[in-house]
Amino acid sequence: MAAEKLKTLLITGFDPFGGEAVNPSWEAVARLPDRIGGWRVEKRQIPTQFGLAAETVLAVAAECMPDVILCVGQAGGRSSVTPEVVAINLREAAIADNAGQQPQNEPVVAGARVAYFATVPVREMVAAIKARGIPAALSYSAGAFVCNDTLYQLLHHYHDTPTRVGFIHVPFLPEQAKNGQPSLVLETITEALAAAIEAL
Amino acid sequence: MAAEKLKTLLITGFDPFGGEAVNPSWEAVARLPDRIGGWRVEKRQIPTQFGLAAETVLAVAAECMPDVILCVGQAGGRSSVTPEVVAINLREAAIADNAGQQPQNEPVVAGARVAYFATVPVREMVAAIKARGIPAALSYSAGAFVCNDTLYQLLHHYHDTPTRVGFIHVPFLPEQAKNGQPSLVLETITEALAAAIEAL
Amino acid sequence: MAAEKLKTLLITGFDPFGGEAVNPSWEAVARLPDRIGGWRVEKRQIPTQFGLAAETVLAVAAECMPDVILCVGQAGGRSSVTPEVVAINLREAAIADNAGQQPQNEPVVAGARVAYFATVPVREMVAAIKARGIPAALSYSAGAFVCNDTLYQLLHHYHDTPTRVGFIHVPFLPEQAKNGQPSLVLETITEALAAAIEAL
Amino acid sequence: MAAEKLKTLLITGFDPFGGEAVNPSWEAVARLPDRIGGWRVEKRQIPTQFGLAAETVLAVAAECMPDVILCVGQAGGRSSVTPEVVAINLREAAIADNAGQQPQNEPVVAGARVAYFATVPVREMVAAIKARGIPAALSYSAGAFVCNDTLYQLLHHYHDTPTRVGFIHVPFLPEQAKNGQPSLVLETITEALAAAIEAL
Numbered sequence: 001m002a003a004e005k006l007k008t009l010l011i012t013g014f015d016p017f018g019g020e021a022v023n024p025s026w027e028a029v030a031r032l033p034d035r036i037g038g039w040r041v042e043k044r045q046i047p048t049q050f051g052l053a054a055e056t057v058l059a060v061a062a063e064c065m066p067d068v069i070l071c072v073g074q075a076g077g078r079s080s081v082t083p084e085v086v087a088i089n090l091r092e093a094a095i096a097d098n099a100g101q102q103p104q105n106e107p108v109v110a111g112a113r114v115a116y117f118a119t120v121p122v123r124e125m126v127a128a129i130k131a132r133g134i135p136a137a138l139s140y141s142a143g144a145f146v147c148n149d150t151l152y153q154l155l156h157h158y159h160d161t162p163t164r165v166g167f168i169h170v171p172f173l174p175e176q177a178k179n180g181q182p183s184l185v186l187e188t189i190t191e192a193l194a195a196a197i198e199a200l
Numbered sequence: 201m202a203a204e205k206l207k208t209l210l211i212t213g214f215d216p217f218g219g220e221a222v223n224p225s226w227e228a229v230a231r232l233p234d235r236i237g238g239w240r241v242e243k244r245q246i247p248t249q250f251g252l253a254a255e256t257v258l259a260v261a262a263e264c265m266p267d268v269i270l271c272v273g274q275a276g277g278r279s280s281v282t283p284e285v286v287a288i289n290l291r292e293a294a295i296a297d298n299a300g301q302q303p304q305n306e307p308v309v310a311g312a313r314v315a316y317f318a319t320v321p322v323r324e325m326v327a328a329i330k331a332r333g334i335p336a337a338l339s340y341s342a343g344a345f346v347c348n349d350t351l352y353q354l355l356h357h358y359h360d361t362p363t364r365v366g367f368i369h370v371p372f373l374p375e376q377a378k379n380g381q382p383s384l385v386l387e388t389i390t391e392a393l394a395a396a397i398e399a400l
Numbered sequence: 401m402a403a404e405k406l407k408t409l410l411i412t413g414f415d416p417f418g419g420e421a422v423n424p425s426w427e428a429v430a431r432l433p434d435r436i437g438g439w440r441v442e443k444r445q446i447p448t449q450f451g452l453a454a455e456t457v458l459a460v461a462a463e464c465m466p467d468v469i470l471c472v473g474q475a476g477g478r479s480s481v482t483p484e485v486v487a488i489n490l491r492e493a494a495i496a497d498n499a500g501q502q503p504q505n506e507p508v509v510a511g512a513r514v515a516y517f518a519t520v521p522v523r524e525m526v527a528a529i530k531a532r533g534i535p536a537a538l539s540y541s542a543g544a545f546v547c548n549d550t551l552y553q554l555l556h557h558y559h560d561t562p563t564r565v566g567f568i569h570v571p572f573l574p575e576q577a578k579n580g581q582p583s584l585v586l587e588t589i590t591e592a593l594a595a596a597i598e599a600l
Numbered sequence: 601m602a603a604e605k606l607k608t609l610l611i612t613g614f615d616p617f618g619g620e621a622v623n624p625s626w627e628a629v630a631r632l633p634d635r636i637g638g639w640r641v642e643k644r645q646i647p648t649q650f651g652l653a654a655e656t657v658l659a660v661a662a663e664c665m666p667d668v669i670l671c672v673g674q675a676g677g678r679s680s681v682t683p684e685v686v687a688i689n690l691r692e693a694a695i696a697d698n699a700g701q702q703p704q705n706e707p708v709v710a711g712a713r714v715a716y717f718a719t720v721p722v723r724e725m726v727a728a729i730k731a732r733g734i735p736a737a738l739s740y741s742a743g744a745f746v747c748n749d750t751l752y753q754l755l756h757h758y759h760d761t762p763t764r765v766g767f768i769h770v771p772f773l774p775e776q777a778k779n780g781q782p783s784l785v786l787e788t789i790t791e792a793l794a795a796a797i798e799a800l
Contacts, residue, residue, distance in 0.1 A: 077779055079279070079382040080374075088486050088515060088540065105523065115488060115515035123505065135374035135383050140488065140548075141541030148540075174280075174335035179677055182279040182382030183335045277579055286688050288715060288740065305723065315688060315715035323705065340688065340748075341741030348740075379477055479679070479782040480774075535774035535783045574680075574735035582679040582782030583735050 006040040009197060010066035012057055014073055014146070017048035017098050024173045025072040028189040036197045042066065048146050049099045050091060054153035061163075068120060068164045068200055069154055072193065073147035075139075075169035079182035081129050081192040082139035083122040084167040087152035088115045092144035108152045116155035120166030120200060128199035129192045135184070136192065142167055168196060206240040209397060210266035212257055214273055214346070217248035217298050224373045225272040228389040236397045242266065248346050249299045250291060254353035261363075268320060268364045268400055269354055272393065273347035275339075275369035279382035281329050281392040282339035283322040284367040287352035288315045292344035308352040316355035320366030320400060328399035329392045335384070336392065342367055368396060406440040409597060410466035412457055414473055414546070417448035418495050424573045425472040428589040436597045442466065448546050449499040450491060454553035461563075468520060468564045468600055469554055472593065473547035475539075475569035479582035481529050481592040482539035483522040484567040487552035488515045492544035508552045516555035520566030520600060528599035529592045535584070536592065542567055568596060606640040609797060610666035612657055614673055614746070617648035617698050624773045625672040628789040636797045642666065648746050649699045650691060654753035661763075668720060668764045668800055669754055672793065673747035675739075675769035679782035681729050681792040682739035683722040684767040687752035688715045692744035708752045716755035720766030720800060728799035729792045735784070736792065742767055768796060 013026030026045045034041050042064045046056045061069060075082065089112055091103040122138055129136035142148040151167040158165050170189045177183035184192075213226030226245045234241050242264050246256045261269060275282065289312055291303040322338055329336035342348040351367040358365050370389045377383035384392075413426030426445045434441050442464045446456045461469060475482065489512055491503040522538055529536035542548035551567040558565050570589045577583035584592075613626030626645045634641050642664050646656045661669060675682065689712055691703040722738055729736035742748035751767040758765050770789045777783035784792075 079377065079380050085490065085544075086488050086514065090485065090517075090540070092538070114486065114513065114517055117490075117514055130374070133374055133385050135377055135385075137380075138492070139541075140490070140544055141539075144485075144540055174330070174333060177279065177335055180279050180337075184384070185333050185335075185388050188385050188388060285690065285744075286714065288686055290685065290717075290740070292738070313714065314686065314717055317690075317714055338692070339741075340690070340744055341739075344685075344740055479777065479780050530774070533774055533785050535777055535785075537780075574730070574733055577679065577735055580679050580737075584784070585733050585735075585788050588785050588788060 007038055007067040008042060008064055009039045009068050009070060010042045010044065010061055010064055011070045011072065012044045012046045014048045015045055015098065018095050020176055022173060022176070023074050024170050024186065024189055025074050027173070027186055028170060028193055029072055031190045032193060036194055039197055039200070047098055049097045050101050050103060050146055050149050052099070053146050053150040057150065057154060058157060066163065070120065071150055071167045073167065073169050074172065076172045076176065077181055078169060078171050080135040080137045080171065081189065082137050082169045083125045083196065084118055084139050084142040084151060084169060085122055086115050086117050086140060087142055087148050087155055088144070089113065089152060090144045091149055097146050108149050109156055112156055116152065116159065118166045119155065119164040122166065124199040125196040128195040132191055132195050134188055134192045139169060142169065168193065204238060207238055207267040208242060208264055209239045209268050209270060210242045210244065210261055210264055211270045211272065212244045212246045214248045215245055215298065218295050220376055222373060223274050224370050224386065224389055225274050227373070227386055228370060228393055229272055231390045232393060236394055239397055239400070247298055249297045250301050250303060250346055250349050252299065253346050253350040257350065257354060258357060266363065270320065271350055271367045273367065273369050274372065276372045276376065277381055278369060278371050280335040280337045280371070281389065282337050282369045283325045283396065284318055284339050284342040284351060284369060285322055286315050286317050286340060287342055287348050287355055288344070289313065289352060290344045291349055297346050308349050309356055312356055316352065316359065318351070318366045319355065319364040322366065324399040325396040328395040332391055332395050334388055334392045339369060342369065368393065407438055407467040408442060408464055409439045409468050409470060409600070410442045410444065410461055410464055411470045411472065412444045412446045414448045415445055415498065417498050420576055422573060423474050424570050424586065424589055425474050427573070427586055428570060428593055429472055431590045432593060436594055439597055439600070447498055449497045450501050450503060450546055450549050452499065453546050453550040457550065457554060458557060466563065470520065471550055471567045473567065473569050474572070476572045476576065477581055478569060478571050480535040480537045480571070481589065482537050482569045483525045483596065484518055484539050484542040484551060484569060485522055486515050486517050486540060487542055487548050487555055488544070489513065489552060490544045491549055497546050508549050509556055512556055516552065516559065518566045519555065519564040522566065524599040525596040528595040532591055532595045534588055534592045539569060542569065568593065607638055607667040608642060608664055609639045609668050609670060609800070610642045610644065610661055610664055611670045611672065612644045612646045614648045615645055615698065618695050620776055622773060623674050624770050624786065624789055625674050627773070627786055628770060628793055629672055631790045632793060636794055639797055639800070647698055649697045650701050650703060650746055650749050652699065653746050653750040657750065657754060658757060666763065670720065671750055671767045673767065673769050674772070676772050676776065677781055678769060678771050680735040680737045680771065681789065682737050682769045683725045683796065684718055684739050684742040684751060684769060685722055686715050686717050686740060687742055687748050687755055688744070689713065689752060690744045691749055697746050708749050709756055712756055716752065716759065718751070718766045719755065719764040722766065724799040725796040728795040732791055732795050734788055734792045739769060742769065768793065
């Protein structure tokens with residue numbers, strides 16, 4: 001009897017930025033098991049830097065040949081786990097990235113299309129997270145900082161290929177939240193990611 | 201060798217109000233174990249009604265003779281678990297309670313003092329909850345609805361007695377949060393209450 | 401000496417929706433003067449309905465031949481006046497529009513491109529509003545309700561023509577804001593729109 | 601025909617604190633006219649320092665003999681103009697004041713009562729501000745920083761005297777608001793204070 005063939009998921013979290021000591025995206029990704037359902041889970045931390053973040057993902061993907069790439073990022077101030085619907089061809093940074101870059105009104109890829117829709121089942125992911133009793137919602141904007149930059153570049157690169165690409169923004173951890181900002185505990189964020197993966 | 205004598209905690213949660221289908225305060229209280237550390241835990245649901253809520257607590261307390269009374273209530277829109285520092289002698293309701301009462305600018309107890317401080321160790325409770333990685337903060341206002349009403353009446357009743365009284369407000373559950381309101385999952389709220397109890 | 405030729409701006413506000421009694425977008429548009437700087441200002445109220453909103457704008461534009469079309473809409477919960485950067489080809493409604501339509505995951509225009517960038521100078525508009533001491537910020541998402549629908553259709557229609565198209569979301573009025581939601585007074589919103597027009 | 605006798609209002613705003621470049625409370629107070637209705641308006645800036653703030657008010661009041669003292673302070677994050685209902689006998693600072701003091705769990709006045717209600721007509725003030733179309737709401741907590749400290753000390757000092765004392769918290773100015781925090785423009789805050797004064 002043949003064993004079921006596992007599919008490969010490459011899931012990434014970012015390093016801390018903007019003066020924060022931790023990044024909940026990587027903290028949660030790092031705690032995921034190596035196998036979830038029919039998925040072999042490859043986990044990597046990537047740098048919060050325009051350009052280099054996507055290049056790092058692409059280099060790892062060239063080795064592990066994932067069926068799906070799911071990047072996870074921190075969205076301080078959001079109260080829910082939010083799969084992103086779309087990435088836009090715009091770099092516009094309110095703060096510097098971890099390499100000191102702060103582009104204003106530049107394209108991610110000059111001459112390329114205005115936007116790409118994510119190619120993972122974002123609505124099913126939201127439903128799966130909510131089914132665990134965890135707050136989740138679609139997001140129609142990944143911003144114009146490194147998160148959007150990474151998602152745009154990956155969708156551009158894998159356009160018209162079988163490789164599917166998505167992005168999930170997660171809230172602050174409690175220790176990051178100031179002045180009544182919302183947060184979720186680490187176990188909840190980690191469980192939300194696992195639920196999203198099962199919905200792929 | 202004599203067994204350690206358990207102390208008694210009476211902890212209450214409210215029934216749903218304001219059009220909500222659930223009240224996270226009672227959902228979490230109901231899931232607490234019957235014993236936490238050196239505490240025997242008596243759990244009761246009380247009605248979201250001015251006056252009757254406190255009367256219900258006092259009737260139960262007359263039977264189970266608690267060392268500490270801890271009421272738990274829903275504070276929709278808050279992002280943290282918040283022990284209350286103080287109760288004020290004021291009833292002022294933005295919505296009707298579950299008996300249709302909506303008092304405006306009335307005292308809780310006519311002629312009584314302006315306010316009482318809670319008599320549980322609120323700062324230690326905040327620290328204990330945060331030590332579990334759960335968002336917590338002191339609150340300097342329990343509002344002027346049924347929650348404040350109950351806390352005020354209990355502090356008034358047990359003033360200059362050994363019985364200590366406190367109140368913890370908890371955020372919405374994810375299914376209650378609308379339009380980006382913060383929430384915490386039920387397991388997190390329940391664990392926060394357990395941590396607070398251990399800090400008593 | 402020849403008189404300076406006025407250019408024509410068509411500016412629209414929506415009718416109330418979602419149970420609200422007013423829509424700040426139309427209240428503010430209606431209070432604009434008929435001439436601002438070098439602009440003749442044509443003001444119209446349009447219905448909060450998928451499809452019909454854009455059709456109404458297009459019908460008026462066919463008559464008044466505007467150089468610029470600026471739609472204004474209500475974004476309850478936002479604290480700033482927010483020119484929109486982009487419209488996406490997606491209809492996804494959390495509530496019904498004023499015709500009872502509540503599309504889920506449908507394209508605005510089947511087979512058309514994923515997104516269009518607004519063709520008005522959004523960054524200059526933000527700067528002009530802030531220069532008046534009024535809170536303003538770029539927005540990277542017009543949502544997926546009627547506002548985005550209208551902006552997308554207009555940008556699609558006027559693509560590769562000289563007619564420029566933009567959209568500005570405005571906060572609630574004070575009488576609409578509940579539970580601590582942000583708002584701006586009507587005079588402030590109206591002044592913000594005038595500032596944005598001068599920046600065109 | 602005898603001239604109507606003017607009553608005296610002493611109204612104060614604080615200096616900037618917490619890293620802010622301005623304090624909207626003083627900016628608005630400074631722009632008030634010297635006479636509003638039947639009130640002669642004495643305006644002073646006071647320091648954001650525990651103790652010294654109230655002492656400064658008391659020293660000025662000893663000279664100008666006001667009928668009413670109204671202190672105005674900044675409440676970053678609030679969306680409305682909020683007259684305070686009550687002051688509590690507690691100092692607990694999340695940040696240092698302008699003298700570097702950061703008391704934790706100390707009384708404002710040792711041995712004094714838990715709280716005082718403000719002695720100005722807070723509900724009429726809210727109604728008067730809202731009647732101008734400006735967002736206003738009662739607040740049941742002035743916090744435990746310098747604002748509460750000042751209000752408590754003044755209410756304690758003038759207890760059982762004819763001098764009435766109140767406090768109004770105002771939102772950030774637009775240039776102070778970060779990450780979507782609510783704000784009000786300076787003219788709106790100033791007009792709100794004038795409306796509140798007319799309601800005295």
